[in-house]
Amino acid sequence: MNTDIPTRFHLHMVSDATGETLVAISKAARVQYSQFRAVEHVHSLVRTRRELDRVLRDIEAMPGIVLYTLVNREHIDALEETCRRVNVPCVPALLPILQVLESYLGTPSTPSVGAQHALDADYFRRIEALNFSMMHDDGNLPPRLDDADIVLVGISRTSKTPTSIYLANRGFKTANVPLVRGIPLPPQLESVKRALVVGLIASADRIAQVRHNRVLEHFKSHVEDYVDRDAIAAEIAETKQICARHRWPIIDVTRRSIEETAAAILRLYDDREDPVLEA
Numbered sequence: 001m002n003t004d005i006p007t008r009f010h011l012h013m014v015s016d017a018t019g020e021t022l023v024a025i026s027k028a029a030r031v032q033y034s035q036f037r038a039v040e041h042v043h044s045l046v047r048t049r050r051e052l053d054r055v056l057r058d059i060e061a062m063p064g065i066v067l068y069t070l071v072n073r074e075h076i077d078a079l080e081e082t083c084r085r086v087n088v089p090c091v092p093a094l095l096p097i098l099q100v101l102e103s104y105l106g107t108p109s110t111p112s113v114g115a116q117h118a119l120d121a122d123y124f125r126r127i128e129a130l131n132f133s134m135m136h137d138d139g140n141l142p143p144r145l146d147d148a149d150i151v152l153v154g155i156s157r158t159s160k161t162p163t164s165i166y167l168a169n170r171g172f173k174t175a176n177v178p179l180v181r182g183i184p185l186p187p188q189l190e191s192v193k194r195a196l197v198v199g200l201i202a203s204a205d206r207i208a209q210v211r212h213n214r215v216l217e218h219f220k221s222h223v224e225d226y227v228d229r230d231a232i233a234a235e236i237a238e239t240k241q242i243c244a245r246h247r248w249p250i251i252d253v254t255r256r257s258i259e260e261t262a263a264a265i266l267r268l269y270d271d272r273e274d275p276v277l278e279a
Contacts, residue, residue, distance in 0.1 A: 010064025011038040014055055014079060019044035022067050025093050039064070046070065049078075056082045066090045126171045133168035136175035137161055145175065145188035146195050150265060152176040153189070153243070154200035155235045156226075157210040159253050159261060163200070166262045172269070179239055196269050199243035199250040200261070204233040206254050 013022035083090035160176035167174040
């Protein structure tokens, strides 16, 4: 690596909406350059010339890469002119995708500020799913478990709750059930038909480490059994037996992020719903 190149740089993300799209795009790209650290400047809800002028002053004071998702043509021209003058790259993040869509569909896009955040049916579906998942976390099951789209089962510290919340944000009503040795499954879980039930496991070493850190924060009774690797291995084995008996798929989350675990679950969900696969 050229030692003359700074390892720290400014990254300006300019949006007339929340800026979430730009944050996600930049994060996906920046992980390919782990040796560099971006100083992020998220300029959201830039909808007036006064707001844009404030952004332009920040770019001049702290030059760096500029990504934008703007609709107003005058604002775009002013932003690009400032970047040319300061000699920094200015990238319309969605333009390549819009160009492909326009070419393939044979019609130009209809610019709309913050259209992806419209209060449509999909938005309310996600809110409903999030409320459902928060109400039915950690074994707090509804009377009819088939009201859920997905049910996650697993022993303590297998990322059930964060995965449930992530899936809910994608619009899937998700409940989760802790598996505890010596305690029978809830009756609703034994009779579930519509909901997809997925078992989550991880390596005994990882669970032991996470549980140990948890114990340091919050004292638990039976600490020795809770963090004992052999006891954890027995819990994992019992999880596998339960899932095999009910023919529930299992996902090992040891080396998966929450997003990767959720993606694997949604593949299972889509495959089950695929009419070709059901035929």
